[in-house]
Amino acid sequence: MAQTRQRQRARSRDDDAPIIPILARKVREVEQKAQKNKLGPTNRTKFQVIALLMREERARVKADPEIGDATRVELLKRLDGIAQILAKTAARDTSLIALLEPDASVGQVAQRFRRDWLIESGAELSADELIITREPEPAAVLAENQVIPDSVRAFQLANPFRAPDFAAAPAPAVPVRRLANWELLGPLFKSFEQGAGGRxxxxxxxxxxxxxxxxxxxxxxxxxxxxxxxxxxxxxxxxxxxxxxxxxxxxxxxxxxxxxxxxxxxxxxxxxxxxxxxxxxxxxxxxxxxxxxxxxxxxxxxxxxxxxxxxxxxxxxxxxxxxxxxxxxxxxxxxxxxxxxxxxxxxxxxxxxxxxxxxxxxxxxxxxxxxxxxxNDVDDFRAIWQFLGWITGDKPSPELLGRLEANGLTPAEHGFYAAARQTVIDLxxxxxxxxxxxADLPDKRIADLPVELDDDLGRSVRAAERELGHRLASRFRALVEARGLRVGDLDEDQRDQYVRAVAHAELEESKSAKSGENVFTMVRRIGQAKAGLAADYAAQLARSAGKVVFFAKHIDVMDQAEAAFAARELRTVSLRGDQTAVARQAAIDAFNTDPDVHVAVCSLTAAGVGVNLQAASNVVLAELSWTSAEQTQAIDRVHRIGQDEPVTAWRIIAAHTVDARIAELIDAKQGLAARALDGSDVEPGSADSVQLDALQHLLRAALDGAL
Missing domain, CATH: 3.40.50.10810 (Tandem AAA-ATPase domain)
Structure with a gap:
C-alpha cells in the first residue's frame, strides 16, 4: 500500500514537469559515456540539448502560477541535480563548456533531439516546432577593406576577354519518386553517426x-x-x-x-x-x-x-x-x-x-x-559537403539525390542508412x-614546415640579422685591410679563410657576452617569434591526430606554448629541468595513460633523454637544436620500443631567416654521422659547429648584399 502511494506521488509530481524524468535519464546516459571516455558527437549533442531544455524548464517552473510553492521547490531541486551532473561532465571534458553558452549554435540534430524528447514528454508542439528547418546561411559580405593588388590589375588588363566555354552541360533532371517528400539530410548524417561495423x-x-x-x-x-x-x-x-x-x-x-x-x-x-x-x-x-x-x-x-x-x-x-x-x-x-x-x-x-x-x-x-x-557533431559535415557541392542548403545536390534514388530505399527502411552512407562516401x-x-611509411621522418614571420617580432628578427651581418662584414673588411689587402682582390680560399676567422672571433665573444645582439640572442628571438605559430600547428595536430610532444629550447617559448594550449582548452603536462624526479614521472605517466592529456610541452635539454613518450606519434620541434644529436634524441622520446605507429617530427622553421640555414646545417651534421657510423653514401659536411657555420652564412650574405 505504501509503495502504491509512493508511485502515485511520483506520478503526480512528474505530471507537473514530465520532461524532468526524461532529462534525468538522458543526463545519466551522457555521464556514463563520459566516464568511459566515449563521449562521441551524438552524446555531445545530447549534452547541449539537456542543458537547453533544463534552462527552458527552469524558467517555466519559476513562472507557472499553477504550480504550488512546495512542488516548485521540489522541481527546482531536481533540475539542480541535473545541472550538477552536467557540470561534473563538463569538468571531465572542458570542450563541452562551449556548448553551454546561451549563444551556442543549435544544429539540426540537436533540434530533432529537442523535438523528440518533448513529444515523449507529452508536450503539445506547434507546427513550427514539429518541422525541423534551418535558417538560410547569410551570404558572404565584402569587407570594407577590399584591396586589388597591382599585379591583379595587370592580369585583368592582360586578359580582358575570356573565351566562351561550351563544355559545361546542364545537369540532367533527376526523376524523384521514392524520396520526393522526405527530409534527407538528417538521415544522411544519422547514417554516419551509426557507423558501419568497423569499415x-x-x-x-x-x-x-x-x-x-x-x-x-x-x-x-x-x-x-x-x-x-x-x-x-x-x-x-x-x-x-x-x-x-x-x-x-x-x-x-x-x-x-x-x-x-x-x-x-x-x-x-x-x-x-x-x-x-x-x-x-x-x-x-x-x-x-x-x-x-x-x-x-x-x-x-x-x-x-x-x-x-x-x-x-x-x-x-x-x-x-x-x-x-x-x-x-x-x-x-x-x-x-x-x-x-x-x-x-x-x-x-x-x-x-x-x-x-x-x-x-x-x-x-x-x-x-x-x-x-x-x-562536435555529424552536423559538422554540412559545411564541407556544401563546399564540395554535395548538398545545397538543406537538400542533397541533384547528383547525390539521383544516387540515393537509385538505391531504391527510403529512410523508413533499415537498409537505407548503410546504403546512404556508402553513397556519400563514393562521392x-x-x-x-x-x-x-x-607499410608505405618510413618508421621515422622529419617534415619541415616553413612559416612566415610577418608580425612586429618577425620584422625585429630580420632587423637583428641585418645588424649582425653588417657588423660581421665591417669586421671582415677591417681585418682584410689590416693585412694590407683589398676585399675585391681576395681569391676564394683567402675569402673563406677570413670569413671563418671573423665568425670564430664573433662566436667566442658571443659565448661570454652579457648583452647585445649575437647568434644566441638572435636564435632565441626567432624561437619567441615562432612560438605562437608552432603552438597553433601542434594544437591542430592534437585535435586531428591525438597526442603531441612539443619541444622547445627556451623556457619563455614553453610558457607561450602552454598559454596557447590552455586558451584552446587542451590539457598539457610539462617536462622541465627544475622538476623533481617524482613530478617528472607523474607528468610522463599522465601523458602516456590519461586520454584527457593532449600535449607534452618539453625542454629540448631536460627531456631529450631518458623519457618515454610513445603515446604520441607526432613531435613538433618549435625551436631547432644546435646539434643533430640533440634533435635525434628528442624525436626518439617518441620513436622507441612500444611505438606501434610511424613517427613524424614537424620542424617549424622561420622562412627567410638564419633559422632555415641552421636546419640545413643540422641535416648536414646528421648526414656526416650516417656516413661515419652507418656506412651511408652521403657527402661529408663541414666539421665546424652549427653556430660557427651559421655566422659564416650571415657574413657571406652581408658581403654579397643579400641582407
Missing amino acids: AASMELPEAPEVDRFAPRGLELMPHQARFVEAARLGHRRFLLADEPGLGKTAQSVLAASVTGSYPLLAVVPNVVKMNWAREVERWTPHRRATVIHGDGDDLDAFADVVVVNYDVLDRHMAWLSTMGFRGMVVDEAHFIKNLSSQRSRNVLALAERIRSNAPGGDPLLLALTGTPLI GIVRRRKVDVA
Missing part, C-alpha cells in the same frame, strides 16, 4: 600505377598517395581527403591539380602552413609557380599557377579572387569552416560556389583537406590512418 569511411581507389609518372625526378610517391592522384587523373573531381596528419595530403593535392590541369588553383589554408604550401607546389610540380598572399598582396604574382591565401586575410581579397577564373580550389584544415555563420565560412563557400558555376567545363577540382572532419571521401598504410 572505414573511404571510397574505393584505383590501384597505384606500376610506374610512378606523377612525382618529379628525385621524388617518389607512396602507394597510398599515388592511388589518390590516379583517382583524380581518371576523372574524380571532388574529394574530402581526411587522411591523418603525416600522410602527405598537401603533396596529393598538388599532384591532383597537376594531372587534372586545374590551373589556376586557389588554396585557402591556415596561416601556419601557407609558406609550406608554396614550397610543396614548387617541390612536387617544379614547372608550376606558386604565389602567397601576405597582407594586402603587394608582392602577389597574379600570373602564378597556384594562389595561396590564409583564412585571416581572405576577406579583403574576395572581390578579385572571384574573378580569376580558377579551375580548382583546395581548403586545407577544412574543419575551420564548420561554423556556417562565421564570416570565414561564408567567404570560402561563396568562392567555391563561384568556382563551381564558372569553371571551364563546369567540373572544377574541389578538395577539402582535414584529418578532423568532425569536431569522394578518402580516409587513411597511419596504421592502415604503415
